[in-house]
Amino acid sequence: MAPVLPPEEQLQPMDTTRRFVRLRGERGNGFIEFDFAIGEPEVFVELILGRDAFAEFCTTNQVEMLPPVAPHGAHDEPRSDWDWRLADATKTRFK
Template sequence: MTNTQKKSVSALQFDTSRKYVRVCGFRGKQFVEFDFAVGEPELFAELILERWAFEAFCTDNKVTLLLGDELVAPGEQDWAWRLSNATTERFKSEQSTK
């Protein structure tokens, strides 16, 4: 099977009915920070909702809850960087120049 054929097969297998949530943290007692993905858990959006809205969101979307970094394979930690880390961490390229 060629690479083009493999890509076509994987595109056909993309299931938009599969939805995933990974809780990343909390802001005070009111807000939940989480990742939301459709079809593939590796491609996600970072979201924040109030707890009651988060619970309703998960119920309405029939999500699969993911635990921690279960999708980060060894050697791929550089790709596990999150936008929310921007206020507390520097980019790797900046660290290596010091």
């Protein structure tokens, strides 16, 4: 017989009506870098849009704005192999 978990530990269905945006930065050319998630803020895609398109995107998707995250190294925590973003590739020289 499988153990019964308390209600707070039971899996809840994902609410796909919830949309999340976390601002990551703005480039000098006016493009906004941000993360976009549906249902779960921890699972996101990285996107870049111009200011006007970003504002329209947020309005259309009725997003919930998430607080910014601390930059890497802000808490003297070592980076792991999983602590990487696609935007980091712009600062990496590939051979």
